[in-house]
Amino acid sequence: MDLSYGKEYDEFRAQVRSFLEENWPPQGGASRDDGGRQFRQAAIERGYLYRNIPKRYGGSEQEADSIAAQIIREEFGAKHAPMEIRAIGMMMLVPTLLERAEEWQKEKFVRPTVMGEITWCQGYSEPGSGSDLASLQTRGVLEGDEWVINGQKIWTTSAMEADWMFCLVRTEPDVPKHAGISYLLIPMKQPGIEVRPLKQMNGTAEFNEVFFTDARTPADHIVGQRGEGWLVSRTTLKHERNSIAAAAQAAATFQGLVQFARDTKRGGRPVIEDPLVREQLAILEGYVCAHEYSGLRQFTKDAKGESPGIISMMNKLHSTNIGSMVAKASLEIMGEDGLMDPVQTGLAKLGVIPSGSQAWLNQYMYSLGIAVAGGTANIQRNVIGERGLGLPRDHYANRSSGK
Amino acid sequence: MNFDISEEQELLQETLKQYVENECPPTRIRELFDSGEGWDPTFWKGLVEMGVAGLVVPEEHGGAGLELLDLALAAESLAYGGAPGPFFGHSLACLAISLGGSDAQKAKWLPGLATGEALGSVALGEAGGAWQPEQWEVSGDGSVSGSKICVPHAGRADVIVVGVAGPGLVLVERVASGVEVQPFEGVDRVRPLDTVVFEGAACEALPEGAAAAPRLRDAGLVLLAADAFGSATRLVDMCVEYAKNREQFGVTIGHFQALKHQLSSMALEIEPSRGLYWYAAHAFDHILDESERSAAIAKAHITDRAMQISRDAVEAHGGIGFTWECDVQLWFKRAMFDRAFLGQPSVHRERSAQLAGW
Numbered sequence: 001m002d003l004s005y006g007k008e009y010d011e012f013r014a015q016v017r018s019f020l021e022e023n024w025p026p027q028g029g030a031s032r033d034d035g036g037r038q039f040r041q042a043a044i045e046r047g048y049l050y051r052n053i054p055k056r057y058g059g060s061e062q063e064a065d066s067i068a069a070q071i072i073r074e075e076f077g078a079k080h081a082p083m084e085i086r087a088i089g090m091m092m093l094v095p096t097l098l099e100r101a102e103e104w105q106k107e108k109f110v111r112p113t114v115m116g117e118i119t120w121c122q123g124y125s126e127p128g129s130g131s132d133l134a135s136l137q138t139r140g141v142l143e144g145d146e147w148v149i150n151g152q153k154i155w156t157t158s159a160m161e162a163d164w165m166f167c168l169v170r171t172e173p174d175v176p177k178h179a180g181i182s183y184l185l186i187p188m189k190q191p192g193i194e195v196r197p198l199k200q201m202n203g204t205a206e207f208n209e210v211f212f213t214d215a216r217t218p219a220d221h222i223v224g225q226r227g228e229g230w231l232v233s234r235t236t237l238k239h240e241r242n243s244i245a246a247a248a249q250a251a252a253t254f255q256g257l258v259q260f261a262r263d264t265k266r267g268g269r270p271v272i273e274d275p276l277v278r279e280q281l282a283i284l285e286g287y288v289c290a291h292e293y294s295g296l297r298q299f300t301k302d303a304k305g306e307s308p309g310i311i312s313m314m315n316k317l318h319s320t321n322i323g324s325m326v327a328k329a330s331l332e333i334m335g336e337d338g339l340m341d342p343v344q345t346g347l348a349k350l351g352v353i354p355s356g357s358q359a360w361l362n363q364y365m366y367s368l369g370i371a372v373a374g375g376t377a378n379i380q381r382n383v384i385g386e387r388g389l390g391l392p393r394d395h396y397a398n399r400s401s402g403k
Numbered sequence: 404m405n406f407d408i409s410e411e412q413e414l415l416q417e418t419l420k421q422y423v424e425n426e427c428p429p430t431r432i433r434e435l436f437d438s439g440e441g442w443d444p445t446f447w448k449g450l451v452e453m454g455v456a457g458l459v460v461p462e463e464h465g466g467a468g469l470e471l472l473d474l475a476l477a478a479e480s481l482a483y484g485g486a487p488g489p490f491f492g493h494s495l496a497c498l499a500i501s502l503g504g505s506d507a508q509k510a511k512w513l514p515g516l517a518t519g520e521a522l523g524s525v526a527l528g529e530a531g532g533a534w535q536p537e538q539w540e541v542s543g544d545g546s547v548s549g550s551k552i553c554v555p556h557a558g559r560a561d562v563i564v565v566g567v568a569g570p571g572l573v574l575v576e577r578v579a580s581g582v583e584v585q586p587f588e589g590v591d592r593v594r595p596l597d598t599v600v601f602e603g604a605a606c607e608a609l610p611e612g613a614a615a616a617p618r619l620r621d622a623g624l625v626l627l628a629a630d631a632f633g634s635a636t637r638l639v640d641m642c643v644e645y646a647k648n649r650e651q652f653g654v655t656i657g658h659f660q661a662l663k664h665q666l667s668s669m670a671l672e673i674e675p676s677r678g679l680y681w682y683a684a685h686a687f688d689h690i691l692d693e694s695e696r697s698a699a700i701a702k703a704h705i706t707d708r709a710m711q712i713s714r715d716a717v718e719a720h721g722g723i724g725f726t727w728e729c730d731v732q733l734w735f736k737r738a739m740f741d742r743a744f745l746g747q748p749s750v751h752r753e754r755s756a757q758l759a760g761w
């Protein structure tokens with residue numbers, strides 16, 4: 001155990017600091033947007049951002065070094081300087097393209113995605129296929145040099161704004177379900193696609209229904225081979241996995257909750273003096289600290305190139321459980337404010353720590369969306385039980401649904 | 404940045420696990436449970452030969468000179484195996500003398516404690532939940548008078564570090580006059596406890612005893628957290644093993660998703676908390692201003708998790724889980740010990756809240 005970064009990184013940290021000193025915030029009246037773009041470009045040139053993306057696709061192509069990456073996050077974070085764009089295309093599509101796509105596909109899509117010039121949505125879930133994603137039915141048929149797509153996606157976050165969709169479609173109807181899926185890249189702005197927003201329980205509408213009626217995309221806009229879509233969609237980021245940031249986010253939110261309990265008064269006294277609230281917060285802190293140290297432990301294992309083991313399968317459920325406990329505790333703290341409508345804050349603002357009852361009410365609801373998105377708690381428990389503990393596989397999972 | 408244990412530390416854990424598995428399998432633990440002995444001289448001798456008795460005794464006094472993290476890792480492994488014996492109280496006695504003793508006291512006691520020739524224990528608790536140093540009322544000015552509860556292996560100890568008002572920590576030899584050991588019917592029969600009644604017993608104050616007392620408490624909290632972690636992981640492993648073998652409705656019960664999810668949830672409750680006790684142990688030696696609070700958090704969180712897991716483990720085994728025959732009860736009771744000793748979780752949650760300035 002050694003919780004310092006080691007002497008050899010002092011120099012590196014100093015370099016990052018002096019870079020920030022010179023470049024952030026932007027000088028000379030540049031707008032924050034323009035300034036942000038220029039800053040990112042400068043940071044890429046210095047090797048601080050998009051470290052695992054090759055130079056020819058707009059990245060800085062650095063050797064994997066988790067500690068350097070963490071130092072950059074810390075220093076940039078402290079100065080509120082722009083980091084990588086955290087859109088879904090950047091987080092989910094780009095790693096997939098780098099790992100699996102053909103050269104021309106990488107050239108065409110990676111750089112503009114990295115730069116935020118094109119945005120993406122993820123077309124996986126369908127009305128009949130959520131947890132059982134591989135049963136999806138949206139059809140893709142090759143007609144001449146185009147895929148013709150018919151069917152429907154649902155819960156598609158940001159489909160309204162997105163330029164492109166990375167999408168799972170069934171192209172091989174006659175083989176077992178996992179083997180009949182292809183991974184297509186589909187332009188969103190076309191007559192064959194209709195997007196209808198879905199209003200969420202918190203009042204905002206970030207996810208959507210997407211209807212395909214003879215929608216089209218060029219035949220070569222497929223990542224991997226026909227029928228390999230399932231495998232392709234499982235590709236994840238290989239290096240510099242950011243296991244600390246998520247846990248740090250939970251810790252920051254928890255500190256926000258403690259502040260909320262200090263600031264909120266009941267009978268003229270701060271709620272944090274209430275023994276029950278104190279106990280609840282202290283219970284929560286146990287989970288939050290555990291989560292943080294688990295992040296550090298995985299970070300260390302990653303840096304050493306070792307497998308962190310079962311803990312890596314627990315991150316999502318542990319963090320959404322904490323999110324749920326935080327949400328409930330905030331209701332306990334706010335008392336009668338729990339009768340209010342939440343302030344309508346979207347997903348984009350979720351990284352920001354709530355402040356005030358209405359923002360906490362939004363988190364009270366949104367924490368549930370986060371728990372469902374990307375695999376429900378039960379699905380996580382299946383993964384922990386089967387892959388982690390080695391219990392028998394669920395026989396339903398591999399059953400062909402006959403669709 | 405290295406939030407991980409070293410290869411030597413992994414080896415220490417592996418070696419201890421193997422040793423307990425070979426020398427004190429559940430059948431043997433059960434014999435000790437039933438006989439009420441809680442003590443296996445051969446088993447302890449083996450541990451002593453491996454250097455376990457003196458892990459945190461400084462090298463110049465014949466110990467291994469290691470840190471609390473090493474001791475806690477050992478505690479986890481011993482708990483995983485269900486090891487009987489005086490490791491806990493003895494280790495705390497070594498720490499107390501190392502932390503608060505004079506050179507003469509160290510020279511007199513530590514070499515014998517490190518080689519296992521002498522056995523140490525600690526008398527911390529007093530009736531009414533008075534475990535914390537500031538709550539101690541037993542007097543220790545010149546001689547000790549009053550009752551201490553839940554003293555591990557007091558009947559076998561040569562020297563007892565007693566928590567007292569004022570000087571904080573004093574040394575009492577068990578054979579001194581005015582020391583009466585009254586066996587206590589403890590739930591964890593492999594770590595027996597006694598009540599010790601002092602009546603003007605001769606004692607020697609540790610010169611740094613007042614400062615060492617809260618440190619000793621914190622070390623105790625970390626060791627209990629580590630012990631509870633080892634116990635809880637053992638219980639999860641036992642349940643998983645059982646679920647892979649026991650058949651109902653023509654399949655092993657691990658096929659049933661309800662049970663699978665219960666087991667996943669148990670694992671999810673305990674596995675992420677490993678770093679809590681690592682961090683608290685590391686902080687004890689390296690991040691002093693976070694040591695007290697992180698020890699409180701680790702103890703409260705992990706012993707609470709272990710309690711729930713031990714209850715779930717009984718259920719996961721069905722009827723057999725409720726029997727004296729079933730090994731689950733051995734770790735179930737270990738978890739009860741870890742939770743109550745030095746104060747239940749709520750005590751340490753309130754302490755950590757105060758320490759955070761809430």
Ligand SMILES: Cc1cc2nc3c(=O)[nH]c(=O)nc-3n(C[C@H](O)[C@H](O)[C@H](O)COP(=O)(O)OP(=O)(O)OC[C@H]3O[C@@H](n4cnc5c(N)ncnc54)[C@H](O)[C@@H]3O)c2cc1C
Nearest residue numbers: 122123124125130131155156157369372373374375376378
């Ligand atoms: C805020 C938000 C954003 C989202 N964004 C996107 C997006 O951008 N793109 C996209 O494609 N999708 C998106 N989703 C969809 C999300 O991935 C699915 O909602 C999720 O996978 C669950 O599928 P479902 O809604 O069909 O629920 P179902 O699968 O019908 O689940 C209903 C209930 O049944 C349980 N269940 C199902 N199968 C099992 C099983 N085998 N064992 C035990 N229990 C089971 C579930 O745990 C759940 O409790 C988003 C969802 C949310 C809430």
